[in-house]
Amino acid sequence: MPLYNVNDDNELFALVKKDNELAYTELYNRYWQKLYFVAHKHLKSDSEAREIVQEVFFTIWAKRRSLAIESFPAYIASMARYAVYVSLARKKRQAEKISEEAIQQQTLPAALADLLENKWLLEKISALSTALPEKCRLVFIKNKLLDQSLSQVAADLDISQKTAEAHLTKALKIMRDKLGDVAFFLML
Template identity: 30%
Template sequence: MAQIIPLYQNWLIAIKESDSRSAFSAVYTKFWKDLFVHALKRLKDEQHAEDIVQELFVHFWEQRQKLDTEMNLPAYLYGMLKYKIVDYFNSCKAKPQLLAYWAEDMHQYVIDHPEELHAYLHLEGLLDQELQKMSHNMREAILLKWDQLSIKEIAEKLNLSEQTVKNNLTDGSKRLKRSLLLHSDGQYGVVLGFAFQSIAMLIP
């Protein structure tokens, strides 16, 4: 069991039992910068990183009555941050790299295995980079297929023949697989498996 730092425990007791804003402020001051830097490394966006850390502390305060005063406070905060980063990537609908088909399964897996967050973000980045290199029709066909549209529906939406859509999906899936194999060095185990499963669903 991790050693409990008395100062942190005193803060937790004061927050939980006395609604101490001064103790909460002390926690905020102690951890905000490091959490922000950690989030920024993952998100590459200062505003989003700041927003996520702010949300983390709001949640921390709102859940103060449920705090375990004997927990490892730094581990708890960084654990919360990991989940919020995963939530961000799975809820940011404006991002074309969001792979809706595998998001739910990956979300639960990474929550259960937070040590896999880096692999998840890395592979998502690789897939996004390859998607951005594709022609508009190929990329849109793939994203629409991941949204579970049929070949016919995709063809109508993109004003293409069904055979052209099938060709785009087949060629696009090959490119995505090749990119993962070339740039992941065959690593990332289960997470890589999820990615390949999502790509397999593209094949007509």
């Protein structure tokens, strides 16, 4: 059985490319602790650091025949750093996603309550507007619900702007009496 501890890293990797598992084991024994230290320093997690080291060495073995490595120590250190950066970026994205979900969960009930309140108010206003005189109802719907200007409403209904204002005033008074002051302010 040959002694691989006397070979340099690049010679060992040349043997690994020829499927030599003992040379691979020697490289693993030489570098696992160094890679673990680098990964643990950044990730502050034993399990994640071990996973990074395993991933790096798995990739080396899986791609051994296609890799063209000039300096094994530099290459493996770069692989470990890159794996750490990927892990940190993934953690950051997960934290942002969790934060975003928490914000959405807090705002969703409030938005839902507003939507339900607005729907209720719109239904109430629509029901009450049917009780208005015809011209008052048309002016009210076009101005308040369809958001048309009074001059545009007057032109559409072929009435003067003063008449449109009078119809709107009458409609709002009736609505205020029926809905109450609080709901009236919501309509304005």
